[in-house]
Amino acid sequence: IMAIGGFSLQKGNIASGKTTCLEYFSKTSNIEVLTEPVSKWRNVRGHNPLGLMYQDPARWGITLQTYVQLTMLDRHLSTISAPVRMMERSIYSAKYIFVENLYRSGKMPEVDFAVLSEWFEWITQNITIPVDLIVYLQTSPQTCLERLKVRCREEEKVIPLEYLEVVHQLYEDWLIKKTSFHIPAPVLVISADDDMQKMLHQYEENREKIIAARNV
Numbered sequence: 001i002m003a004i005g006g007f008s009l010q011k012g013n014i015a016s017g018k019t020t021c022l023e024y025f026s027k028t029s030n031i032e033v034l035t036e037p038v039s040k041w042r043n044v045r046g047h048n049p050l051g052l053m054y055q056d057p058a059r060w061g062i063t064l065q066t067y068v069q070l071t072m073l074d075r076h077l078s079t080i081s082a083p084v085r086m087m088e089r090s091i092y093s094a095k096y097i098f099v100e101n102l103y104r105s106g107k108m109p110e111v112d113f114a115v116l117s118e119w120f121e122w123i124t125q126n127i128t129i130p131v132d133l134i135v136y137l138q139t140s141p142q143t144c145l146e147r148l149k150v151r152c153r154e155e156e157k158v159i160p161l162e163y164l165e166v167v168h169q170l171y172e173d174w175l176i177k178k179t180s181f182h183i184p185a186p187v188l189v190i191s192a193d194d195d196m197q198k199m200l201h202q203y204e205e206n207r208e209k210i211i212a213a214r215n216v
């Protein structure tokens with residue numbers, strides 16, 4: 001999650017509970033919540049780039065990630081309508097986690113990676129992307145796999161535990177070990193393996209830190 005003004009960006013593995021967390025905050029405070037534009041990734045003018053990417057990442061990885069980058073930028077730049085905004089994932093996680101994973105695993109050709117990287121660098125050097133806090137929902141890959149099965153998105157049925165483990169490691173290297181990429185804001189880590197009741201308790205404990213993100 002990212003908070004702006006305070007603007008917080010929510011980070012976490014696939015099915016770690018980001019949407020659930022944002023829904024809770026949107027119901028309980030004057031916070032604008034931007035969930036991931038995943039419905040667009042599943043349907044752009046009748047095409048499903050998310051599904052295509054999972055079926056054949058080498059062919060469709062660049063297609064999905066180009067569209068993810070555009071839709072994330074659009075979200076980042078949309079007009080803020082409340083004192084605090086929280087946003088699920090970001091243009092940074094798209095590049096540093098998902099594009100990086102496609103490239104490192106040999107599923108994205110070098111030329112596709114180069115073109116996406118040029119776009120990303122142009123955007124981040126020429127456009128200000130406001131972010132005051134990163135909220136990292138830290139889960140085990142096993143928890144994500146269980147929640148993924150419960151959520152049961154058709155496109156994601158092919159995701160094995162190993163994929164979630166690699167995504168987890170990329171997040172850990174970036175936000176916990178701080179050894180991979182630039183981190184655009186301070187990081188608040190919330191352990192997110194617990195059941196819903198315990199998670200709500202943790203959200204309450206961290207509410208002030210998130211709302212006051214500008215002062216973190």
Ligand SMILES: Nc1ncnc2c1ncn2[C@@H]1O[C@H](COP(=O)(O)OP(=O)(O)O)[C@@H](O)[C@H]1O
Nearest residue numbers: 014015016017018019020147151194195196199
């Ligand atoms: N703390 C939790 N305990 C058990 N199930 C959860 C918890 N948080 C979320 N879920 C369930 O796990 C699935 C994935 O959660 P979701 O919020 O959609 O994750 P994300 O947005 O990170 O992909 C959903 O079915 C949701 O109801």
Ligand SMILES: O=c1ccn([C@H]2C[C@H](O)[C@@H](COP(=O)(O)O)O2)c(=O)[nH]1
Nearest residue numbers: 013014015036038068093094098156
């Ligand atoms: O840059 C990205 C961002 C997301 N994805 C995939 C990963 C998941 O299958 C969905 C998003 O789902 P959440 O469960 O809301 O995390 O989109 C991607 O491939 N590339």
